[in-house]
Amino acid sequence: xxxxxxxxxxxxxxxxxxxxxxxxxxxxxxxxxxxxxxxxxxxxxxxxxxxxxxxxxxxxxxxxxxxxxxxxxxxxxxxxxxxxxxxxxxxxxxxxxxxxxxxxxxxxxxxxxxxxxxxxxxxxxxxxxxxxxxxxxxxxxxxxxxxxxxxxxxxxxxxxxxxxxxxxxxxxxxxxxxxxxxxxxxxxxxxxxxxxxxxxxxxxxxxxxxxxxxxxxxxxxxxx
Amino acid sequence: xxxxxxxxxxxxxxxxxxxxxxxxxxxxxxxxxxxxxxxxxxxxxxxxxxxxxxxxxxxxxxxxxxxxxxxxxxxxxxxxxxxxxxxxxxxxxxxxxxxxxxxxxxxxxxxxxxxxxxxxxxxxxxxxxxxxxxxxxxxxxxxxxxxxxxxxxxxxxxxxxxxxxxxxxxxxxxxxxxxxxxxxxxxxxxxxxxxxxxxxxxxxxxxxxxxxxxxxxxxxxxxx
DNA sequence: ATGTCAATCTGACACATTGTCAGTTGATAG
DNA sequence: CTATCAACTGACAATGTGTCAGATTGACAT
Numbered sequence: 001x002x003x004x005x006x007x008x009x010x011x012x013x014x015x016x017x018x019x020x021x022x023x024x025x026x027x028x029x030x031x032x033x034x035x036x037x038x039x040x041x042x043x044x045x046x047x048x049x050x051x052x053x054x055x056x057x058x059x060x061x062x063x064x065x066x067x068x069x070x071x072x073x074x075x076x077x078x079x080x081x082x083x084x085x086x087x088x089x090x091x092x093x094x095x096x097x098x099x100x101x102x103x104x105x106x107x108x109x110x111x112x113x114x115x116x117x118x119x120x121x122x123x124x125x126x127x128x129x130x131x132x133x134x135x136x137x138x139x140x141x142x143x144x145x146x147x148x149x150x151x152x153x154x155x156x157x158x159x160x161x162x163x164x165x166x167x168x169x170x171x172x173x174x175x176x177x178x179x180x181x182x183x184x185x186x187x188x189x190x191x192x193x194x195x196x197x198x199x200x201x202x203x204x205x206x207x208x209x210x211x212x213x214x215x216x217x218x219x220x221x222x223x224x
Numbered sequence: 225x226x227x228x229x230x231x232x233x234x235x236x237x238x239x240x241x242x243x244x245x246x247x248x249x250x251x252x253x254x255x256x257x258x259x260x261x262x263x264x265x266x267x268x269x270x271x272x273x274x275x276x277x278x279x280x281x282x283x284x285x286x287x288x289x290x291x292x293x294x295x296x297x298x299x300x301x302x303x304x305x306x307x308x309x310x311x312x313x314x315x316x317x318x319x320x321x322x323x324x325x326x327x328x329x330x331x332x333x334x335x336x337x338x339x340x341x342x343x344x345x346x347x348x349x350x351x352x353x354x355x356x357x358x359x360x361x362x363x364x365x366x367x368x369x370x371x372x373x374x375x376x377x378x379x380x381x382x383x384x385x386x387x388x389x390x391x392x393x394x395x396x397x398x399x400x401x402x403x404x405x406x407x408x409x410x411x412x413x414x415x416x417x418x419x420x421x422x423x424x425x426x427x428x429x430x431x432x433x434x435x436x437x438x439x440x441x442x443x444x445x446x447x448x
Numbered sequence: 449a450t451g452t453c454a455a456t457c458t459g460a461c462a463c464a465t466t467g468t469c470a471g472t473t474g475a476t477a478g
Numbered sequence: 479c480t481a482t483c484a485a486c487t488g489a490c491a492a493t494g495t496g497t498c499a500g501a502t503t504g505a506c507a508t
Contacts, residue, residue, distance in 0.1 A: 014455075021456090037349055042494060053458045058496065116349060123347040125261055125340065126415045139417065167431070171423065174410060175432045182406025186398060191350045193363060199395070207391065208399045215435040238484075245485090266465065277487045282467065 022060050025050050026074065029067045034113035038068070038120060069134045072121050075114035076141035082107050083148040093156020094216060100149055101180050101209050108184045119185055149173035156216070163218045172216070179212045246284050249274050250298065253291045258337035262292070262344055293358045296345050299338035300365035306331050307372040317380020318440060324373055325404050325433050332408045343409055373397035380440070387442045396440070403436045 028050035032041045043064060047054040061067045086103035090096045108115035121138070129136050153169040156162030166172050187194065187201050194201055252274035256265045267288060271278040285291045310327035314320045332339035345362070353360050377393040380386030390396050411418065411425050418425055 018456090043496090044494070054495090055459080055497080056457055059457075063496080116347075119347045122409055122413050123340075123343045124413055126413050129416060168423075170421070171428060171431045172435065174428070175407070175435045178406035178410040178432065179403045179436070180406075182402035182404075182409070183399070185346055185406070186402040189346050189348055189350050192353060197394070199392075204395060204398070207395045208402065211396065211399045211439040212403070214441070215438040217438070242485085267467090268465070278466090279468080279488080280486060283486075287467080 022070075025052075025057060025060055026067070026070050030071055030074075030113055033068075033071065033117065038116065043067075066134055068117060068120070069138055071114070071117045073134070073138055073141055075111070075118050076138065076145060078111070078114065079104070079107055079118075080141065080145050080148070083145055087148055087152050092159050092161040093152050093154070094161035094213070096152040096155060097149070097162070097176065097216065098209060098213060100152060101176070101212065104180050105184060105205055108188065112188070115184065115188070119181070119188075122181065146170070146173050146177060149176060153216075160218060162216045166216075175215070176212060179208075183208050246294075249276075249281060249284055250291070250294050254295055254298075254337055257292075257295065257341065262340065267291075290358055292341060292344070293362055295338070295341045297358070297362055297365055299335070299342050300362065300369060302335070302338065303328070303331055303342075304365065304369050304372065307369055311372055311376050316383050316385040317376050317378070318385035318437070320376040320379060321373070321386070321400065321440065322433060322437060324376060325400070325436065328404050329408055329429055332412065336412070339408065339412070343405070343412075346405065370394070370397050370401060373400060377440075384442060386440045390440075399439070400436060403432075407432050 025046070029041075029046050032045045032049055035041075036045065041064075043054055043057050046067070047057050050057070057067070061070065082103045083100055086099040087096045090099045127135075129139065150169045150173045153162060153166060153172055157164050157166060157169070183205070187204060191201070194204065249270070252270050253265075256269045256273055259265075260269065265288070267278055267281050270291070271281050274281070281291070285294065306327045307324055310323040311320045314323045351359075353363065374393045374397045377386060377390060377396055381388050381390060381393070407429070411428060415425070418428065
């Protein structure tokens with residue numbers, strides 16, 4: 001018994017250290033990705049920043065892609081927190097949803113590296129996802145994020161601030177996600193275009209949020 | 225005079241042949257990108273498919289990124305044509321805009337390689353664009369595509385099928401683009417998720433179009 | 449203290465890809 | 479016939495990837 005306890009104690013400590021090492025590597029990866037950009041980043045540089053050998057990085061992550069997924073997972077966890085805070089910050093469902101949109105925008109501005117990682121992930125071809133893989137876990141994280149939106153939508157339908165004929169709130173949540181994500185991506189990649197044409201990104205953001213939210217207004221027009 | 229004419233004749237032929245060679249290389253790049261995916265594609269393979277030496281590819285394109293831009297340019301040209309057709313296919317401005325949305329979706333389904341190329345382009349970090357570069361030209365192509373949407377929106381405002389208080393139609397056009405692009409990207413990258421949850425992509429597409437178009441309805445609710 | 453065992457970590461190797469350059473080829477003008 | 483010029487290629491150096499045998503470390507039994 002005692003022996004087993006000691007064993008499992010040791011094992012646990014080892015596991016914790018291993019986890020910490022893993023986090024350190026992701027820290028390094030973030031810094032390198034943010035600094036050099038995704039394509040230009042090399043495993044060599046990640047290892048150098050983490051002050052370990054390159055081979056060690058491969059021991060923790062199969063390849064650059066898996067490292068990318070690890071960064072995305074962090075991003076989604078953080079975004080999930082932000083979403084929960086945002087949802088709690090407003091009273092009516094409608095206002096909660098607006099808060100979510102703003103939260104995503106603030107998130108993208110505060111952590112451009114995270115947003116770029118997610119953006120990159122969403123632009124990938126739909127590979128067949130292996131069951132136990134890190135990528136599969138990512139999908140669950142994404143689901144949790146979407147669930148926050150779904151809950152806010154349902155809340156809004158109940159309190160009457162959002163139209164009741166939404167059909168499936170998941171469809172609405174995904175639509176909103178697609179909209180917001182596309183929006184930030186556009187604002188981010190076309191920065192120069194905006195400044196050139198004289199559009200302030202803040203104004204565009206406000207405009208687009210208003211635009212999107214019209215899809216949720218309770219008494220939408222029947223016309224057209 | 226005659227000498228000059230012959231000279232220019234030769235020069236012109238040379239230029240045409242060069243242009244044709246260029247197109248051949250882009251053909252090859254498309255096939256390779258579509259087949260192997262962007263990251264896995266190599267210049268070697270592109271050269272092999274085009275049946276030239278790898279060095280030649282570098283003579284026509286500075287690197288893989290410029291080849292990518294060339295594919296994007298083709299994509300945008302084709303999309304522009306589709307947009308013009310779509311806009312012409314409907315009477316009222318509102319219906320024109322719906323047709324644009326469907327056209328983009330059809331385009332993405334018909335030419336997944338082109339959509340992926342564009343998607344990738346939009347997910348890039350906002351590098352400073354060099355003046356005469358191919359990338360700079362791409363931006364003009366994109367502008368032409370957006371202009372079609374702007375024209376349809378203005379048409380709709382005039383014929384009363386679209387709300388008159390759009391403010392800047394360019395903001396609305398960009399919002400719609402961001403929405404539609406984000407949407408297709410989501411449908412594309414989360415295919416498995418959709419089939420897993422039992423959502424038909426066609427249904428989602430219809431839902432999202434309806435959702436987006438609510439932002440244009442003439443008599444939108446004042447509430448919220 | 450010392451051997452040993454398992455886990456962590458590294459140096460180095462084989463291979464793939466990139467970007468470049470000197471130099472070959474082939475058509476055309478003189 | 480040969481000089482010229484653009485199109486094109488083979489080969490090289492540099493850089494990055496993924497893997498493996500083995501070095502290093504630290505906890506434990508003796």
